[in-house]
Amino acid sequence: MNDVLTKLLLRVLVAGYIIFMAVKLITARGTGSNQVVFMVIAVLFIVASAAFIVYAIKDYFKKKELQNSSSDDSDN
Amino acid sequence: MNTSTFDAKTFIKKYTMIIALVVVFVFFTVLTGGKLTKAQNVSNLLLQNAYVLIMACGMLLCILTGGNVDLSIGSTLCLSAALAAKSLERGLHPFLAILIPMLVAVVIGAWQGWLIGYIHIPPFICTLAGMFLFRGFARVVLNSKTIPVMNDDFLKLFTSYIKIGGLDEKHSFKSAIVVGVLVAVGLIIFKIVSNAAKSKKGYDTSNNKSELIKTAVIGVLIIVYSTKLYAYKGIPVMLLWILAVVLVFHFVTSSTVFGRYFYAVGGNEKATKLSGIDPRKVYFWAYFWMSVLAGFSGLLVASRIGSVDGNMGTSYEMDAIASCFIGGASAYGGSGNVPGVMVGAILLGVINQGMSIYGLSDQWQYVVKGAVLLVAVVFDVVSNHKTGKS
Numbered sequence: 029m030n031d032v033l034t035k036l037l038l039r040v041l042v043a044g045y046i047i048f049m050a051v052k053l054i055t056a057r058g059t060g061s062n063q064v065v066f067m068v069i070a071v072l073f074i075v076a077s078a079a080f081i082v083y084a085i086k087d088y089f090k091k092k093e094l095q096n097s098s099s100d101d102s103d104n
Numbered sequence: 105m106n107t108s109t110f111d112a113k114t115f116i117k118k119y120t121m122i123i124a125l126v127v128v129f130v131f132f133t134v135l136t137g138g139k140l141t142k143a144q145n146v147s148n149l150l151l152q153n154a155y156v157l158i159m160a161c162g163m164l165l166c167i168l169t170g171g172n173v174d175l176s177i178g179s180t181l182c183l184s185a186a187l188a189a190k191s192l193e194r195g196l197h198p199f200l201a202i203l204i205p206m207l208v209a210v211v212i213g214a215w216q217g218w219l220i221g222y223i224h225i226p227p228f229i230c231t232l233a234g235m236f237l238f239r240g241f242a243r244v245v246l247n248s249k250t251i252p253v254m255n256d257d258f259l260k261l262f263t264s265y266i267k268i269g270g271l272d273e274k275h276s277f278k279s280a281i282v283v284g285v286l287v288a289v290g291l292i293i294f295k296i297v298s299n300a301a302k303s304k305k306g307y308d309t310s311n312n313k314s315e316l317i318k319t320a321v322i323g324v325l326i327i328v329y330s331t332k333l334y335a336y337k338g339i340p341v342m343l344l345w346i347l348a349v350v351l352v353f354h355f356v357t358s359s360t361v362f363g364r365y366f367y368a369v370g371g372n373e374k375a376t377k378l379s380g381i382d383p384r385k386v387y388f389w390a391y392f393w394m395s396v397l398a399g400f401s402g403l404l405v406a407s408r409i410g411s412v413d414g415n416m417g418t419s420y421e422m423d424a425i426a427s428c429f430i431g432g433a434s435a436y437g438g439s440g441n442v443p444g445v446m447v448g449a450i451l452l453g454v455i456n457q458g459m460s461i462y463g464l465s466d467q468w469q470y471v472v473k474g475a476v477l478l479v480a481v482v483f484d485v486v487s488n489h490k491t492g493k494s
Contacts, residue, residue, distance in 0.1 A: 031170075031171075031436050033226075034170060034171040034172065034435070034436065035171075035435065035436075037226075037228045038171065038173075038435055039484070041173070041175075041228075041425075042477060042480065042481060043481070045419070045422050045477065046474050046477050046478065046481075048419065049470045049471075049473055049474040049477075050474065052466075052467075052470050053467055053470050053471065053474075056466055056467050056470075062467070066467050066471070069471055069474075073474050073478070076478055076481070080481050080485070083485060087488065
């Protein structure tokens with residue numbers, strides 16, 4: 029597998045794990061006011077992970093394009 | 105002056121994770137009022153993390169081949185544990201209760217190794233499918249119930265403590281100290297002899313002194329650990345299983361031609377192929393051994409917990425992956441070693457155990473883990489920007 033795809037998959041994996049933590053935070057039974065804090069943290073985790081996935085995908089296409097253009101140059 | 109500054113920098117760079125481990129250990133020791141250093145907790149530290157230490161060895165092989173990971177190991181572990189528990193529940197001999205799950209793990213390893221190595225299915229996709237598939241099989245085997253593991257012979261093989269007549273009594277386990285001292289002294293003598301052999305053959309001996317000091321420190325740590333085992337039940341059998349797997353994988357990856365193939369494929373697959381090594385075989389064996397180790401870990405976890413349910417092993421793959429990356433394995437493959445991975449696994453174990461002893465609820469533990477990962481994410485984005493600019 030090429031490096032760029034490996035990097036994308038690893039990033040998605042990390043983001044997925046953070047989302048998993050967030051889901052665990054929401055589904056675990058907490059007490060009173062703490063539960064609100066955990067909900068806020070969980071939402072933050074999900075937002076940050078989603079942003080990271082978008083960033084990873086954009087970075088993947090950017091690097092893929094660079095790779096393609098450099099291979100075209102070397103062919104010429 | 106300059107030389108000493110340079111040495112300090114090199115030292116910190118070389119031993120970053122060990123320094124981090126010491127800092128985290130001291131932090132949690134202070135936070136828990138010294139409870140972390142109690143004999144029982146020190147003894148349990150390795151036993152509770154046995155599955156991470158063992159599966160991280162296999163995960164290292166997968167990561168070495170090019171940053172690839174195996175996401176199915178938590179489910180393979182669960183399936184193996186479920187098969188063992190079901191076999192024992194049906195009254196099968198403990199030998200069969202070990203053989204059946206291990207055979208299934210071998211089949212899973214061969215199946216995934218073949219798909220990844222020979223059919224060229226991306227490891228991420230193949231093992232993600234395995235993650236759901238094997239978890240499903242495990243739940244079918246368990247019939248979505250929790251099955252207890254109570255066979256004494258089976259439990260003795262994994263969770264008992266070694267008793268040597270004449271050395272071990274009811275509340276004193278001298279065998280731990282004796283073995284600890286023998287191993288420590290043996291290591292130091294081995295180092296001195298190999299250093300002498302090196303200098304005799306005319307090799308560079310400038311590192312001999314620092315290597316000897318490193319070995320002496322390891323020796324002292326072994327003796328300290330053995331005093332803790334002496335104070336709490338003696339040498340656990342599970343520790344021997346862990347050591348056997350870790351030492352074999354360390355030897356294979358560092359001292360055999362077969363082990364170096366994994367580094368070669370991760371470093372440059374095309375060059376490896378041109379030099380006559382078949383990368384397909386290397387991929388096959390990486391995923392094969394990973395599944396075998398996951399199957400074996402299933403037996404260890406089942407015997408330690410004493411029961412098996414359909415959620416066993418959830419997110420264990422992340423622990424193994426994290427141990428490898430914390431321990432210095434490259435996300436692009438080709439670099440990393442077993443001792444480094446062990447440091448990563450123990451660091452994770454200290455964090456988990458420290459949080460448990462301190463009494464942090466599960467939810468706070470998720471917050472801490474998530475926050476640590478987010479820091480890693482920020483670090484990745486920032487370093488990526490810097491690389492892009494340069």
